[in-house]
Amino acid sequence: MINYTVNFFELEILKIKDIKLHETTEYNRLRNVYDRIAGSKHLLNPVIVGRYNKDLILIDGANRLSTLKEIGCKLAIAQVIDYRNSKIKLKRWHHLVYGLDLNQLTAICDNLGLNYNSVAHKVGSKTLKENFNYILASDINKNKSLLIGLPKNFRKMIETLNLFTKSYFNVYSFDRSEEEITISDLRKYTRKEGTLIEFPCFTKKQIVQIADNHDRVPAGITRHILDNRVLHVRYELEKLKDDRNIEKLQTELEKYLISKIDKNKVRQYRESVIVFDE
Numbered sequence: 001m002i003n004y005t006v007n008f009f010e011l012e013i014l015k016i017k018d019i020k021l022h023e024t025t026e027y028n029r030l031r032n033v034y035d036r037i038a039g040s041k042h043l044l045n046p047v048i049v050g051r052y053n054k055d056l057i058l059i060d061g062a063n064r065l066s067t068l069k070e071i072g073c074k075l076a077i078a079q080v081i082d083y084r085n086s087k088i089k090l091k092r093w094h095h096l097v098y099g100l101d102l103n104q105l106t107a108i109c110d111n112l113g114l115n116y117n118s119v120a121h122k123v124g125s126k127t128l129k130e131n132f133n134y135i136l137a138s139d140i141n142k143n144k145s146l147l148i149g150l151p152k153n154f155r156k157m158i159e160t161l162n163l164f165t166k167s168y169f170n171v172y173s174f175d176r177s178e179e180e181i182t183i184s185d186l187r188k189y190t191r192k193e194g195t196l197i198e199f200p201c202f203t204k205k206q207i208v209q210i211a212d213n214h215d216r217v218p219a220g221i222t223r224h225i226l227d228n229r230v231l232h233v234r235y236e237l238e239k240l241k242d243d244r245n246i247e248k249l250q251t252e253l254e255k256y257l258i259s260k261i262d263k264n265k266v267r268q269y270r271e272s273v274i275v276f277d278e
Helices: 027-040 062-071 102-112 121-130 154-166 183-189 204-212 246-262
Strands: 011-015 047-052 055-060 075-082 089-098 116-119 134-139 144-149 174-178 194-198 222-225
Touching: 011 246, 027 062, 055 062, 055 075, 055 204, 055 222, 062 075, 075 246, 102 134, 102 144, 102 154, 116 121, 121 134, 121 144, 154 204
Parallel strands: 047 075
Antiparallel strands: 011 075, 047 055, 089 174, 089 194, 089 222, 116 144, 134 144, 134 194
């Protein structure tokens, strides 16, 4: 990377206690993240924090931040962004839940006291886009969908969303699916049976409200899109356990980053990239 300026990215060392959360953790992912970070004794990827007025809101990395706290760290390396910036987009993850069918889902809804109706996916998708308080569930192997109503009260709706997702978290395996992937593509290419859960569209203003209220949306449904996301900044956990020398650590971090850039050890990808993990 040449001609580096702070406009590319901003990495800061922050006190964990100053960071507000907006989403829960997911147990299986959390344990995997914990094992990886604790085993390596390094944090590899910074968490993402949005600065909104005086607030610092975690927008990505709940499992990493929870792992740091569990290990005994008081500090975290964060990529800090201006959450008011219109270039920061908030989209959704859908959940593709394997082995869960609509009959099982109606039992979950009955248990939670939620109303539901059978609809065509096209109709349900239109309703979900035009109304906030709904979930759309579609069998990817059959042409069947359920439109599930949620409470109108915002905080009650958040509580119900958490109860709903807890009914299949740790019970069924699931993948996150980008909202751009159509149900027809899933039906064409997915090699497993399951149900696609489509969630309401939150706004950034609502995320700020959730964080301020100390509420949490379920893990893995908010998806923030930002430019120049920073990965693979290897940092020793031991340095994050003492919060008395933040300025010194920040100076050392900046020198380290400049050194990596000067040694041509930093790459910036402008195009979309697909990575196959080990």
